[in-house]
Amino acid sequence: MKRPLDLTPPPHLLVDAEGVARMLGISRAMVFKLDSSGRLPSPVRLGKCTRWRVAELVAWGGARCPSREHWSVLQSNVDHERQR
Secondary structure (H helix, E strand, O other): OOOOOOOOOOOOOEEOHHHHHHHHOOOHHHHHHHHHOOOOOOOEEEOOEEEEEHHHHHHHHHOOOOOHHHHHHHHHHHHHHHHO
16 A cells, blocks of 8 residues: 655754754844853854754753753763663
8 A cells, every 4th residue: 555645844954043043942142152152062064054953952952951061971971872
Protein backbone atom coordinates (compact mmCIF):
# COMPACT_ATOMS: atom_id res chain seq x y z
CA MET A 1 0.00 0.00 0.00
CA LYS A 2 1.36 3.44 -0.92
CA ARG A 3 1.87 6.01 1.77
CA PRO A 4 0.13 9.34 1.16
CA LEU A 5 2.32 12.17 -0.05
CA ASP A 6 3.37 14.42 2.82
CA LEU A 7 3.86 17.99 1.61
CA THR A 8 4.41 19.38 5.10
CA PRO A 9 7.69 21.29 5.13
CA PRO A 10 10.33 19.78 7.40
CA PRO A 11 11.01 21.57 10.68
CA HIS A 12 13.86 24.01 10.57
CA LEU A 13 17.16 22.53 11.65
CA LEU A 14 18.84 25.92 11.99
CA VAL A 15 17.57 29.37 12.95
CA ASP A 16 19.05 32.84 12.70
CA ALA A 17 19.25 35.34 15.56
CA GLU A 18 15.66 36.43 14.94
CA GLY A 19 14.51 32.81 15.27
CA VAL A 20 16.51 32.35 18.48
CA ALA A 21 14.98 35.56 19.82
CA ARG A 22 11.47 34.28 19.08
CA MET A 23 12.24 30.91 20.68
CA LEU A 24 13.58 32.54 23.85
CA GLY A 25 11.21 35.50 24.01
CA ILE A 26 14.04 38.05 23.90
CA SER A 27 15.28 40.69 21.48
CA ARG A 28 17.65 40.01 18.60
CA ALA A 29 20.20 42.32 20.24
CA MET A 30 20.02 40.24 23.42
CA VAL A 31 20.76 37.09 21.38
CA PHE A 32 24.01 38.66 20.19
CA LYS A 33 24.86 39.83 23.73
CA LEU A 34 24.29 36.34 25.12
CA ASP A 35 26.32 34.82 22.29
CA SER A 36 29.27 37.18 22.73
CA SER A 37 29.30 36.56 26.49
CA GLY A 38 29.26 32.77 26.04
CA ARG A 39 25.80 32.24 27.45
CA LEU A 40 24.29 30.53 24.36
CA PRO A 41 25.37 27.29 22.66
CA SER A 42 27.93 27.84 19.91
CA PRO A 43 26.40 28.89 16.61
CA VAL A 44 27.12 27.37 13.21
CA ARG A 45 28.83 29.64 10.69
CA LEU A 46 27.72 29.19 7.08
CA GLY A 47 29.79 31.66 5.10
CA LYS A 48 28.70 35.03 6.44
CA CYS A 49 25.56 33.59 8.04
CA THR A 50 25.30 32.70 11.72
CA ARG A 51 22.76 30.05 12.68
CA TRP A 52 21.93 28.01 15.78
CA ARG A 53 20.77 24.38 15.85
CA VAL A 54 17.12 24.22 16.94
CA ALA A 55 17.50 20.80 18.59
CA GLU A 56 20.52 22.03 20.53
CA LEU A 57 18.69 25.15 21.72
CA VAL A 58 15.77 23.00 22.92
CA ALA A 59 18.13 20.64 24.77
CA TRP A 60 20.09 23.60 26.18
CA GLY A 61 16.86 25.13 27.51
CA GLY A 62 15.88 21.78 29.02
CA ALA A 63 19.23 21.76 30.82
CA ARG A 64 18.35 25.14 32.40
CA CYS A 65 20.42 27.30 30.02
CA PRO A 66 23.97 26.62 31.22
CA SER A 67 26.92 28.70 30.02
CA ARG A 68 28.54 27.68 26.73
CA GLU A 69 31.52 26.24 28.60
CA HIS A 70 29.34 24.12 30.90
CA TRP A 71 27.11 23.13 27.97
CA SER A 72 30.16 21.89 26.03
CA VAL A 73 31.16 19.72 29.00
CA LEU A 74 27.64 18.33 29.28
CA GLN A 75 27.56 17.58 25.54
CA SER A 76 30.96 15.86 25.60
CA ASN A 77 29.77 13.68 28.50
CA VAL A 78 26.67 12.71 26.50
CA ASP A 79 28.82 11.93 23.45
CA HIS A 80 31.18 9.86 25.62
CA GLU A 81 28.26 7.86 27.04
CA ARG A 82 26.91 7.17 23.53
CA GLN A 83 30.25 5.70 22.50
CA ARG A 84 30.18 3.12 25.29
